[in-house]
Amino acid sequence: xxxxxxSQPEMSVQEAETVTLSCTYDxxxxxxxxxxxxxxxxxxxxxxxxxxxxxxxxxxxxxxxVNFQKAAKSFSLKISDSQLGDTAMYFCxxxxxxxxNSKLTFGKGITxxxxx
Amino acid sequence: xxxxAQSPRYKIIEKRQSVAFWCNxxxxxxxxxxxxxxxxxxxxxxxxxxxxxxxxDSQLPKDRFSAERLKGxxxxxxxxxxxxxxxxxxxxxxxxxxxxxxxxxxxxxGTRLSVx
Numbered sequence: 764x765x766x767x768x769x770s771q772p773e774m775s776v777q778e779a780e781t782v783t784l785s786c787t788y789d790x791x792x793x794x795x796x797x798x799x800x801x802x803x804x805x806x807x808x809x810x811x812x813x814x815x816x817x818x819x820x821x822x823x824x825x826x827x828x829v830n831f832q833k834a835a836k837s838f839s840l841k842i843s844d845s846q847l848g849d850t851a852m853y854f855c856x857x858x859x860x861x862x863x864n865s866k867l868t869f870g871k872g873i874t875x876x877x878x879x
Numbered sequence: 880x881x882x883x884a885q886s887p888r889y890k891i892i893e894k895r896q897s898v899a900f901w902c903n904x905x906x907x908x909x910x911x912x913x914x915x916x917x918x919x920x921x922x923x924x925x926x927x928x929x930x931x932x933x934x935x936d937s938q939l940p941k942d943r944f945s946a947e948r949l950k951g952x953x954x955x956x957x958x959x960x961x962x963x964x965x966x967x968x969x970x971x972x973x974x975x976x977x978x979x980x981x982x983x984x985x986x987x988x989g990t991r992l993s994v995x
Contacts, residue, residue: 767921798983800986805988806968806970806988806989806991807882807986807987807988807989808922808970808972808986809986810983810984810985813983854921854922856921866924866927866935867912867924867984869921869922869923870921871919871920871921872919872920872921
């Protein structure tokens with residue numbers, strides 16, 4: 764079974780600074796996808812960024828980028844130029860694309876607070 | 880493009896009562912998911928539909944939970960009778976194709992259920 768571990772329950776960052784959120788996962792599969800989702804107080808899960816395991820290049824979406832270390836099974840999210848609107852819970856998630864009933868497995872999440 | 884719609888936003892019931900949640904996925908999305916998110920945890924998949932057929936319901940407590948997706952569009956999730964431990968946010972998500980395509984799941988705002 765796949766597991767996703769987010770060991771930091773919460774973090775705080777000053778507005779305009781950079782913060783990195785950690786995530787590790789465990790799988791015996793070679794082909795999979797990794798995601799970071801953001802969940803603000805409104806509760807709606809919003810996709811931040813996606814990484815395909817077969818791609819060596821780290822994914823980037825504007826101020827958000829990942830450091831994907833496949834051998835170490837590590838998938839961290841870097842938020843540059845933090846904004847107040849980045850305050851939310853962030854979930855790391857994994858999916859094994861083989862089979863029709865593959866599940867999206869989430870970590871426990873990390874609460875990020877951006878200070879003005 | 881309209882997002883995933885869920886109702887109600889909040890529901891408070893007493894234990895042993897029944898409750899139902901409704902979800903309308905993004906138009907054209909064949910796959911629909913129901914997740915349970917207990918406070919302080921990541922979402923856990925309860926059931927996954929492909930069109931109007933069940934793909935995975937291995938984590939659905941079938942003695943009290945039921946779900947259906949009539950005509951492959953809207954879906955309802957029912958709990959009967961509710962227990963205190965069912966207090967959680969129930970999230971609905973949808974995607975274009977099966978998860979093994981690595982497709983993105985789009986989430987609704989969820990229903991917060993409190994069982995007293």
